[in-house]
Amino acid sequence: MTQTSFFPDIPRVARALPLLGEQKDIRYFASPSRSVLNSPAATGMxxxxxxxxxxxxxxxAYCYARYAHRYTTERLTSSDGASPAAFGDELPPWLAFERRIMIKHSAPALLRRELARAGTLEALRNERMVIGTATDPYQPAERRYRITRGLLEVIAEQRGMGVTIITKSPLVTRDIDILTTIRDRSRLCVHVSLITVDRELARRLEPRAPTPEARLRSIARLRENDIEVGVNVMPVLPGITDAPHQVDALICALAQVRASYVGACALRLRATARTRYLPFIAAEFPELESAYRRAYATGHQVGERYRSGLRARFKAVCERYGVAYGYPPAVENQLGDPMSADSQLALALEPS
Ligand code: SF4
Known part of the structure; x- marks a missing residue:
């Protein structure tokens, strides 16, 4: 995947983006996007x-999607005469990703228009649409702007689609009314991301994300409504969330809330994630810093020996608790095996 292919629709602008609102230390801006549906050809996924x-x-701390924000910022500010303050450029890019959020406010109308294009619906019926590959569609902004809900309303009008939603937020349960319609008309699965059930550890790693307990409750509610819920244990953080007792506690909790299946993938460290994550490790887990630098010295993946050991561990623990390990064929055929070294799914889903 190239960075330039991810947001092919964003024009260069020579002005600041319209400010839509503020909430504590977060500012919301109107996105200049003129399309919302990224095709496999456009993203390489x-x-x-x-x-x-x-x-x-x-x-x-481990989010890889920060690169997308930086790319957008650069496009917005690099053309001649552009304001250097398209949004929050007083913040370093990794922090602007968290505090300067762009809202695709016309996304539902754009999606309806894009679905009406010749051939798009037919293609979507044979493939899968994933909502939330580089952002959480149920982050706090969604309470106010309801963009994801608007998109789901458009999708619910269709039949025969394959839809996956990735989130860490229990806000997804607000939309159970629409999700059940999509479930009845298409192939729906919600992927809830959860890498640990240790609340304190989660707070250090994912400081503003909903607690593990809140996510477990949302899985239970979705399952009560007969909605498939896969759990993305992504990324598994070497030395931090991969101990046998941690994996055991996580899968045990997922069995109790009747998660449909579990996918797991070890941390990958590409350039932009590395610039945030390694200093984070140095500050928060200094005893692990040199091991991380060694493990990821020559590439973005940890070694195959570690990954195959991790796969065996998850498989064994899932079997013990009666939780399906790996994606069901209908999902894997379209998204791939997250454990595989070149998994496109893992590349896209690492963050969430
Ligand atoms: S929820 Fe996902 S997209 Fe958002 S910061 Fe975390 S990893 Fe990144």
Whole structure:
């Protein structure tokens, strides 16, 4: 995937973006996007994707999606005469990602128009659409702007689609009314991201994201409404969330809330995630810093020996608790195996 292909629709502008609102230390801006549905050809991924927002207020330390925000900022500010203050450029890019959120306020209308294009619906019926590959579609902004809900209303008008929603937020349960309609008319699964059930650890790693307990409750509610819920244990953080007792506690909790299946993937560290994550490790887990630098010295992946050991651990624990390990064929055929070294799914879903 190239960075330039991810947001092919954003024009260069020589002005600041319109400010829509503020909430504590977060500012919301109107996104200049003129399309919302990214095709597999545009992103290089094997599925369609939609991101209702640019940036994400949950601010996970390991988030890889920060690059998307930086790319957008640069496009907005690099043309001749552009304001250097398109939004929050007083903040370093990694922090602007969390505090300067762009709202795709016309996304539902754009989606309706894009679905009406010849051939798009047919393609979508054979492939899968993933909502939330580079942002959380149910981050706090969604309470006010309701962009994701608007998109789901458009999707609910259609039949025969394959839809995956990725989130860390229990706000997804607000939309159970629409989700059940989509479930009845299409193939729906919600992927809730959860890497630990240790509340204190989660707070250090994902400082503004909902607690593990809140996410577990949302899984239970979705399952009570017969909605498939896969759980993305992504990324598994070496030395931090991968101990046998941690994996055991996590899968045990997922069994209790009847999660439909579990996918897991070890941390990948590409350039922009590395510039945020390694200093974070140095500050928060200094005893692990040199091991991380060694493990990721020659690439973005930790070694195959570690990954195959992790796969075996998850498989065994899932079997013990009766939780399906890995994605069901209908999902894996379209999104791939998250554990595989070149998994497109893992590349797209690492953050959320
Ligand atoms: S990992 Fe997901 S939830 Fe966390 S900041 Fe990135 S996009 Fe948001």
């Amino acid at each position: 094997g599925f369609w994707s939609i991101n209702p927002y640019l940036g994400c207020a949950f601010g996970c």
